[in-house]
Amino acid sequence: MNRGIVVTGGGHGIGKQICVDFIKAGDKVCFIDIDDKRSVEFAKEYPNLFYFHGDISNPLTLKEFIEFAIEKMGRIDVLVNNACRGSKGILSSLSYEEFDYILSIGLKAPYELSRLCKDELIKNKGRIINIASSRAFQSEPDTEAYASAKGGIVALTHALAISLGPDVLVNCIAPGWINVTDQQELSYEDRAAIPAGKIGTPKDISDMVLFLCQQDFITGETITVDGGMNKRMIYHGDWNWYYREN
Ligand code: NAD
Numbered sequence: 001m002n003r004g005i006v007v008t009g010g011g012h013g014i015g016k017q018i019c020v021d022f023i024k025a026g027d028k029v030c031f032i033d034i035d036d037k038r039s040v041e042f043a044k045e046y047p048n049l050f051y052f053h054g055d056i057s058n059p060l061t062l063k064e065f066i067e068f069a070i071e072k073m074g075r076i077d078v079l080v081n082n083a084c085r086g087s088k089g090i091l092s093s094l095s096y097e098e099f100d101y102i103l104s105i106g107l108k109a110p111y112e113l114s115r116l117c118k119d120e121l122i123k124n125k126g127r128i129i130n131i132a133s134s135r136a137f138q139s140e141p142d143t144e145a146y147a148s149a150k151g152g153i154v155a156l157t158h159a160l161a162i163s164l165g166p167d168v169l170v171n172c173i174a175p176g177w178i179n180v181t182d183q184q185e186l187s188y189e190d191r192a193a194i195p196a197g198k199i200g201t202p203k204d205i206s207d208m209v210l211f212l213c214q215q216d217f218i219t220g221e222t223i224t225v226d227g228g229m230n231k232r233m234i235y236h237g238d239w240n241w242y243y244r245e246n
Contacts (some may be wrong), residue, residue, distance in 0.1 A: 001025055001026045001027055002027060002028070002078045003024060003027040003077035003078060003124075003238070004028050004030070004069065004073035004074065004075040004078075004120075005019075005022045005027050005028065005029045005030070005070050005073075005076075005077065005078045005080065006029075006030050006031075006065075006076055006078065006079045006080065006113070006117065006123075006171065006204050007022075007029060007030070007031040007032075007082055008031070008032050008033075008056050008080065008081055008082050008083035008097075008113070009031075009032075009033055009049075009056075009082045009083025009084070009109075010029070010031025010032070010033055010039070010042075010051075010082070011031065011033030011035050011038050011039035011042055011201055011240045012033070012035065012038060012180065013178070013180030014048075014081040014082060014175065014180065014202045014205045014206065015031065015033075015080070015133065016042060016176060016202065017085060017201075017202035017203055017205070018080055018202075018205070018206045018207040018209050019031055019042075019049060019205045020046075020206075021203075021207075021209075021210055022078075022210070023046045023048055023049055025169075025210065026051070027048070028048045028049075028072070028073040029046075029048065029049050029050070029076075030049075030051075030052065030068065030069040030072055030073055030084075030112070031043075031049070031050070031051055031052070032048040032051075032052045032053070032054050032056060032061075032064075032065045033051065033053065033054075033083070033107065034053075034054065034055050034083075036053050039051050039053065040078065045121045046141055050069070050072040050073070051135070052064075052065045052068045052069070052187045053138070056083055056104075056105055056109040056113075057101055057104035057105050057108075057109065059108075059112050061159060062109060062112050062113055062116060062231050063116060064154065065183060066113065066117060069150070070120070071072070072138055073118060073125060074203070075126045076117050076120035076124065076216055077096060077120075077121070077126045077127070078126055078127045078128075078129065079113055079117045079121065079127075079128045079129070079214055080128075080130075080209060081110035081113060081114075081128070081129070081130045081153070082130070082131045083105060083109070084105055084106040084131070084133075084146070084149060084150075085105060085106075085146075086100075086143075086146055087102045087145040087146045087188060088138050088142055088143075088145070089141070089142040089143050089144035089145055089146075089147075090144050091141055092142055094144065094145055094209075099143065099144070099148075100147045101118070102145035102146060102148075102149050103148065103149050103152070105151050106146070106149025106150065106152070106153060106154055107147070107148075107149045107152040108202075109157075110130055110156060111140045112136060113133060113212065114128055114156075114160055114164075114170075117169075118164070118202055118213065120243075121164070121167070121168045122167040122168060125166050125167055125168070125212045126167075127168065127169050127170070127171075127212065128157075128160060128164075128168060128169075128170040128210070128211065129170075129172070129173065129209050129212055130142040130153045130154075130156065130157050130171070130172040130173070131149040131152050131153075131172070131173055132150045132153045132157075132172050132173065132174040132175075132222060133146070133173065133174055133175060133176075133206070134150075134174050134175065134226045134229065134230050135147050135150050135220070136150035136151045136153070136154045136174055137174070137224075137230065138230060141158070148155060150174075152234075153172060154172055155230070156177065157170055157171060157172035157221075157222060158220040158221075161219040161220030162220065165219055165220075166239040167220070169215070169216065169218065169219040170191075170210075170219055170220060171218055171219060171221050171222070171223065172221065172222040172223070172225075173208050173209065173212075173222070173223055173225055174205075174222050174223065174224040174225065174226070175200060175225050175226060176194070176200060176224070176225065176226020176229045176230070177199050177200060177202065177226070177227075177229065178199070178200040178201065178202060178204065178229055179199045179201060186199055191201075193229070193232075194227040194228065194229050195227060195228030195229065195231060195232060196227030196228050198206055198227060199227075200225065202210070204211045204225055205225055208223060
């Protein structure tokens with residue numbers, strides 16, 4: 001389609017699949033990643049795929065990345081805020097600085113990139129797609145930083161949708177468990193715990209990203225793509241669900 005697509009964390013996992021699917025749709029894609037080795041290899045695979053090395057927690061890096069993206073693609077139509085990383089929380093005494101770093105990647109960078117891409121996105125009637133997590137809505141212990149970043153990006157999504165509409169439509173995807181490695185051992189129980197009967201794949205998320213980019217009546221929404229995991233009600237002793245003390 002010859003759009004200019006910007007993706008964060010495109011060197012691996014969900015972000016990599018998003019890059020591939022936009023390339024296959026005929027677009028140009030520019031991605032940033034902190035992992036140089038595998039990103040350099042990936043970028044060699046497609047002529048319309050451009051890689052910029054950097055840490056998205058640094059606002060100067062973000063500015064240089066967007067300048068690079070405009071230089072390479074000539075335009076920006078879609079911004080996909082994908083990169084984030086897991087983290088410990090209060091039970092591990094996660095420090096102020098470490099908490100702040102996760103927010104810088106997962107929340108401040110998506111805001112700053114939206115700001116840097118705003119004029120291009122308005123001009124091109126573009127889209128912003130944010131990647132949150134089902135952990136925006138439910139938690140395991142010791143996950144405060146990641147949950148906060150993901151809760152934040154859900155709110156950032158509707159705020160941006162109201163500010164930038166009707167020119168730019170802004171939506172968010174909240175993935176559940178997505179297997180981004182080939183090595184991971186997946187048990188029968190792992191799959192059975194998920195109502196859809198499988199662990200998600202990067203393609204499950206990427207398909208939703210491209211779907212949202214084709215719609216013109218969905219904005220400000222967060223769509224959970226988790227195989228129904230958050231919909232299961234669990235009572236100890238019912239339907240084979242048992243609580244076990246460690
Ligand atoms: P991944 O670790 O496979 O890939 C993330 C990519 O982002 C990597 O290439 C990494 O190098 C890059 N990255 C990390 N920190 C960066 C930084 N500071 N600057 C630049 N690049 C950086 O992760 P994934 O599983 O594909 O996750 C992608 C998104 O989906 C994340 O926002 C994650 O929180 C979300 N998510 C994933 C799952 C899952 O089960 N995999 C579930 C819910 C949400």
